[in-house]
Amino acid sequence: MRPAQRVVPAGGLPAPRRCLACDVREQAICGGLACCELSALQAVASFGRVDRGQSLFTEGDAAAYLLTLTEGTVRLSKMLADGRQQITGFAMPGDFLGLAFRDRYPYSADAVTPVAFCRFARGRFEDLVERHPAMERRLLEFAGRELALAQEQMLLLGRKTARERLASFLLAMAERQAQDDGQPLVTLPMGRADIGDYLGLTIETVSRTLSAFAGEKLIALPDTRHVALRDVAALRALAEG
């Protein structure tokens, strides 16, 4: 893991307007809250940024803060004693980090790109949640979605082949970046190593499989950070077995 986090105080908007101006408010837990709830939330929030490669928090640390991601991509990962790691997910703008509500973070969160976030002190956030059932409902909704994703990923990791895993991954990324044109162009914010650690594969297998897909005209690889899905139907058939 790289150097620790250094939270940069936000410049820009004056505090009272910040949440209302937030791009990701509707997708985030802040969405659908009454305006008094929103301002209560804003009162316990602080805004921050970290550079690519820096850590937001580390597995096993005391869980002092909960975060809503507003810009960038974050890698969530768990590690074994000997250094093998599994990425359990990638968080993107609007996602909430810290849903498990445990004393210690059960996974690490590292910035894959430059990242901006809203940070809530855990104790104050929990008090707030206790007083506002609407927030609790919203969190439960988020947790349910996460849980369904996690179960989908277990199916992938336990039973799918390398080709099926990559096909599933590309389709999931396309869906998240949802521009529903005929041939989606997916941007990969993370490198091959992170894709491998997410799919339970090695770098080499990821690279080989993508090359194979390109050879079969299922995708095109204009550069290492972009994938054009040329045959979504075939990819979907692969992904579902």
Add this chain to the structure above:
Amino acid sequence: MRPAQRVVPAGGLPAPRRCLACDVREQAICGGLACCELSALQAVASFGRVDRGQSLFTEGDAAAYLLTLTEGTVRLSKMLADGRQQITGFAMPGDFLGLAFRDRYPYSADAVTPVAFCRFARGRFEDLVERHPAMERRLLEFAGRELALAQEQMLLLGRKTARERLASFLLAMAERQAQDDGQPLVTLPMGRADIGDYLGLTIETVSRTLSAFAGEKLIALPDTRHVALRDVAALRALAEG
């Protein structure tokens, strides 16, 4: 995918006393509720049983009911088009089924042993939850725990070897059956096929690995449904990499 569920109306205790007499109330979502909440919950509950091998619900079905398991073991699984399946978890007494709160069940639930449960119609349950924030909090707590378990399982499926998976599984089962004596005797309610589908392995690999553990005196196998953990420390070392 055996015959469908047939809910047997509960005999036994008269309705008003049922929840108060329930063995699993403290572990289940029903625990820690005020007594008025408990009786509201009881009002929308019906009790049922199914035999081993029967299905409680199937992936993709409309999610009409949510359940609390009171006796027995349930297998939760997702399937690919060609029949490969991944078991995402085993539910035991006190566990709640249906946390994802989606319109359709995202996985199937099948009885591994004879099973008894409390069943709540989804709509009525959600109304109830809306009116009782304490229940919402309790559900969030359950969802957080499930999420942490799912992430742990992703690490297992993505990065652990067969030996490490089996060691982790045996320790987790021992913990769940928590009788903290020196050499825990674990009962396996499920067969080798289910263990394999849970750990992302084949029946043969499960069987071979257990035999190898027995050969190394890490465990003893008095019969196929029981495992005595003879060297917990070594198993733990294995499980953590």
Add this chain to the structure above:
DNA sequence: CGAGGGTTTGAATTAGATCAACTCTCGTGG
């Protein structure tokens, strides 16, 4: 006693990992 499920054990096969070499890109400094 014999049939049938679940389990174990053995031999052959293979998907993906590992080890290794090479390429490409990009940023730095001579």
Add this chain to the structure above:
DNA sequence: CCACGAGAGTTGATCTAATTCAAACCCTCG
């Protein structure tokens, strides 16, 4: 401006853990 080096990605050859295929084995139950 170009040489250089570092990091990321690709490609190739080999190896291996786990799967697959196959054959017992061993209970339980009619």
